[in-house]
Amino acid sequence: QKEVEQNSGPLSVPEGAIASLNCTYSDRGSQSFFWYRQYSGKSPELIMSIYSNGDKEDGRFTAQLNKASQYVSLLIRDSQPSDSATYLCAVLNTGGFKTIFGAGTRLFVKA
Amino acid sequence: DVKVTQSSRYLVKRTGEKVFLECVQDMDHENMFWYRQDPGLGLRLIYFSYDVKMKEKGDIPEGYSVSREKKERFSLILESASTNQTSMYLCASRIAGANTGELFFGEGSRLTVL
Numbered sequence: 001q002k003e004v005e006q007n008s009g010p011l012s013v014p015e016g017a018i019a020s021l022n023c024t025y026s027d028r029g030s031q032s033f034f035w036y037r038q039y040s041g042k043s044p045e046l047i048m049s050i051y052s053n054g055d056k057e058d059g060r061f062t063a064q065l066n067k068a069s070q071y072v073s074l075l076i077r078d079s080q081p082s083d084s085a086t087y088l089c090a091v092l093n094t095g096g097f098k099t100i101f102g103a104g105t106r107l108f109v110k111a
Numbered sequence: 112d113v114k115v116t117q118s119s120r121y122l123v124k125r126t127g128e129k130v131f132l133e134c135v136q137d138m139d140h141e142n143m144f145w146y147r148q149d150p151g152l153g154l155r156l157i158y159f160s161y162d163v164k165m166k167e168k169g170d171i172p173e174g175y176s177v178s179r180e181k182k183e184r185f186s187l188i189l190e191s192a193s194t195n196q197t198s199m200y201l202c203a204s205r206i207a208g209a210n211t212g213e214l215f216f217g218e219g220s221r222l223t224v225l
Contacts, residue, residue, distance in 0.1 A: 008151065032212045043201055043216035044154070088153065092212045097142070097161060098169065099214055103153035 003027060006089050006102035014110050019076040021087050021105050026070065029094030033065055035074045036088040038104065044088055048074060079109040114138070117202050117217035124224050130189040132220050134202030141207035143185035144214065145169075145177065147198040154201065160185055161207060192224045 004025045013019045021035075032051055036044035050056045050063040050072070062075040072091075076083055089102040118133035136143065142161050146154040146169075156169030158177040166177050174196060178186045185204075189196055199221050203214040 004153075034212065036214075043219050044214075045216070046213045049213065090214075096208075096212075097159065097167070098156055099144075099212060100156070101146075101154040103151055 002102075003100045004089055004091050004102040006105050008103055008105060010106040010108055012108045012110060013079050015079060015081060017079050019079045019083065019107055019109070021074040021076075021089075021107065023072045023074075023089030023102055024070055025072065025089075025091045025100075027091065027093055027100075028067075028070065030091045032092035033063070033072045034090040034092075034099070035061075035063060035072075036090055036101075038086045038088060040085070076107075079107075081109045081111045083107060084109050115202055115204055115215050115217035117200075117220045119220050120218060122220060122222045124192050124222065126193060126224060128192050130192050130222065132187040132189075132200055132202075132222070134185045134187070134217055135183050136204040136215070137183065138204060138206075138215065139182065140204035140215070141182070142205040143179065144203045144205070145175075145185065145187045146201045146203065147171070148201055148219075149198050157187065192222075194224050196222065197224045198222060
């Protein structure tokens with residue numbers, strides 16, 4: 001079992017729709033969870049972080065965390081073509097040093 | 112503005128050559144990391160350093176070594192490059208002990224080993 005698992009996609013949604021990206025992790029002691037966005041040919045950049053169970057909203061982005069189910073998700077509302085990218089789920093391990101990444105989900109937003 | 116700079120964006124090397132990848136950050140971060148990114152595998156941690164002259168193996172250290180003589184600089188060394196080390200290499204840095212854990216990445220170095 002991979003430490004952080006994501007559906008590789010591609011996920012295709014029409015402009016204006018909600019994109020839902022999911023991630024599961026195996027380290028029960030993890031306390032910090034992140035979503036990075038990576039445009040083609042660019043390096044990852046942080047878009048959301050979440051540390052406690054529940055929802056965290058930032059503009060069009062909502063991160064959801066369920067530690068009991070070891071599940072993290074990212075919702076993108078009113079998706080735009082500029083949201084087309086690969087989204088990486090990342091988890092800071094129990095020791096607090098290593099950030100483990102999922103393989104990423106490619107998102108396409110069609111105009 | 113935070114800045115992580117990788118010395119080379121694109122490199123082409125031959126099998127058996129020694130390769131140096133340099134990374135410099137100007138944010139006074141204690142922690143620095145080297146990842147490689149391959150299609151379908153995501154980012155995999157090669158080595159990390161939580162302070163000057165300190166280094167720890169990540170998940171795939173074989174064939175690599177690192178050097179951290181100064182706080183701002185973290186170098187990745189391929190002692191004898193092989194074709195399976197063809198990849199995108201990403202350097203990142205982070206403030207030590209920060210609960211945020213945010214990683215700041217360089218632009219990446221795409222290495223091709225022939």
